[in-house]
Amino acid sequence: MRIAGLDIGTTGCKCTVFDENGCELGRAYRDYSIRRGTGAHEIDATVLIDAVYAVIGEMAHKFENISGIGVTSFGETFVMTDENGNVLAPAMLYTDPRGAEECAALSEKLGKNHIARVTGITPHEMYGLPKMMWQKRHNPEIFAKARHIMQMEDFVVYLLTGNAVIDYSLATRSMGFDIDKLAWSSEIFDAAEIDVGLMSRPVPTGSDAGVITKSVADKTGLPSDCHVIAISQDQVAAAIGSGAFSPDVAVDGAGTVQCLTPIFDQKPDVEKMMPGKYVIVPYVIPGTYVTYAFSYTGGALISWVTKVLAKQEALLAKESKLSVNEYLEKQYIQKRELDGVDTEGPSGMLVLPHFAGAATPYMDTESKGVIIGLTTDTSVAEIYRGCMEGVTYEMYLNYRNVTEAGANIKKLHATGGGAHSTTWMQMKADVLNIPIIALNSVDAGTIGSAMMTGIALGLFKSLDDAAAHMIETRKTYEPRQNYHEKYMEVYERYEKVYSAVRPVM
Template sequence: TLFSEDGRLIAQSYREYPLYHPKPSWSEEEPGEVWRGVVETIKEVMVKTGVQAEEVKALSVSAQGEAFMPLDRGLNPLYRCITTWDDRAVKQHEDFLRLIDRAELFKITGHPSSPVYTLFKLIWFKQSKPDIYEKTWKFLLWEDYINMILCGVPAIDYSLASRTMLFDIRRLNWSHEILELSGLDVDKLPEPYPSGVVVGEVSQEASRETGLARGTLVVTGGHDQACGTLGVGAVNPGITYVATGTVESIVAPLHAPMLRQEMIPMGFASYCHVVSNRYLILGANPSAGILLRWFRDRFGEKYIEESSKRGVSVYDLMMEDASKAPAGSQGLLIAPYFMGAGTPNWDTYARGLILGLTVAHGKPEIIRAIVEGITYELRLNIETLEKFNVKIEEIRTVGGGARSSFWLQLKADVTGKRVVVPEITEASSAGAAMLAGLGAKVYGSVDEAVSKFYREFKTYQPNLKVKEVYDRFYNVYVKLYPEVKSIYREVFQILEELGGQ
């Protein structure tokens, strides 16, 4: 994505890359395919705009967390990139928790322990692929991998380093204690830097491959959620960043890390912001937009046909229908735990729950109940954070869910918060561009960068009469999970016992 110095989005390009599943619970990416996508999108943006390579002053990378790959000294990948939702390291996770208390691990890293994090997969490498581990020069995540290819420096920023569960978020360096307990080598890890710092310049070789000018500044970027938070101007407490896509993420800025032990079973993570001397707290609902896709694919034939005929988005048609149903969906409640419960219930055994379905309900009510359930979870996260004295006054939202006026108003009505859609919805890219500008001294401060990039596009205020209706349904909704929590495990046990029958 290419931005001007005054914060205008000039052009963007997009590529997809496949996920590989060599075993059912494994998930991998091919580094060469991702890098090829990076090169193609850079070239495509330059061609689209006619911008000369020399006019690009600096670049930064906004990257997914946790995913990493081993490289030799020639920068050749020795194995595919292992992604977040790969669960090959369950045993390593369990073994490691025998060496250190879960609360102590949280105190160091700000993350509730889980097999998804890089730490445990690195231990898996050392145990299961010792030959590859020994040959590895550096284990790199996507930001440091791209930086390394561009400028020859394996530089990772604090926010992305935080997502490995190897990083001490208060000392701002790799944790000696975790490294010692794990037996991992610190010299196989990239060097951590603050975000917005120049770590090198595009090399001659990288220039030939990408079309970028030699000498273009390479600046540390950050974790996509942290970059997105900066991208909507959420620097100080009070503003919350909500990205509603397949998953819904809720991110709030803090002046200091929040490391209260009662947060551990809730799943909240507290880690470094891309803004110096700021931290974040991150919550998530894993079953957000994916539920609407599930409904479309299983029950949305009429919406798909109409979409094709009218040339409009199938989701716009679904939202249009949902808006015709009354608030509360005529008593239909759907808990969106179709892929487990996220924060604050944090339960992998949990599954979707539908309560109050009658023969009077149709597709409009069911779609609306899905959207309401997702938004009740947003409110539950906000209220939980507020109990921990996290200040949340306004929601700034992007993603697929931010394209629907109906859903945006519903967010305001359910949460009681002012909801804002920014003019630039490519928030993570905008945040990375701000960091590039800060590194290149285009902007003298974070506040100046935000003033150039962040502009409100549309705002939604709560309708107090509708909120009263939602308050009543929400008070019933929050009773559902505690009532059925133990039943989820019973069902899981039955399925385990039945096995392949």
């Protein structure tokens, strides 16, 4: 038996195949473009589904007997289709500014607190429902043709199987899902004047959506009895693929976006979650929940430094047969040694990492990045290190907030590209003052998807059994109290930066 995980991202999708022992056999990837204008951020869902068919087809032709494929995707963005699944309009991305007026109107009608208590979400235009309202208001003729409104997971599941189902975690991202009843809120959809019958049927994370259609089998080469599993939103899949199954373990998603995902063994107090705009999302284990405490620029900020500021260093790194990241870390240590200061601990820079706006706890898309502490002697390597610290301080700010809201985090499981940076992992352990276990795979989302697929097909008995087969740890980073204290001295200044500079942005 072979199983596959399909991970649909905002700029590309990948399909990874595993054998019955959970060992990776191969993967395929296709990218696609998004359109970002002043007033619209969109993705062409027809191009996305073509990429999905391409990666599935590539893997199906390389590996026979794929028994099941699990589907996970990014959230909020929705597709309107006719009864045959034909896309009616470009899909509005979660970053699209449209929907703000509609969100405000819905909040005025029902009350922000009431919406949050029902859905676990503080109203914001990033979510699906306000954008559905915008489409109905501005494109009524197109909207009238819609027979399905689907996010990317259920859109792909529907085209693969003919069954429109969406898991609970992704349904939450609509701002219209009742997290207590685990059903669409007719009250909220009625207030939004959106027909709830257009939405897919909500199902538990990891539900079998059925077998593929004959046309999909012919198009991709998958076996006609291949099952499709509705997994979850990508962050939930990453939490599963990181082995986070109890409240003492949270996930450090050290990817393009920096995301901390804690687990709660009971529904958190909405009133404590709302000030930081922290969502409440049903998790794979019934009765448990997760939230997302995140920064838009995690690895993205590090990439900005290496691509924009470190062009000369990149050439020198190539000559030294090092990655540009390794070269900058080496340069940082050498400069600190020449200056006669500690090569570890705070750099002296203060970086507010809002280079793509601020996520939790501010949700301020107009906030900007700030670098404090520049002199004519400042090197690119020091800016690189300062940016790494800034992302980590923002993570610590979120960590403190979710802890005050009831999270009980004792250690982190780290995944993503940043988990392979020894410097960054040790820094995070020191700042948060808890152990961090770096996982071997950078792609926890695909692993989580495959784990749930294996469970649905009876290959694995439980989450723990699946984790034992598929999750490998690489290194544990223990916090160092002396460096924690040094970082906290800087953090006291860091937490004042946003409120100090925001009025002049």
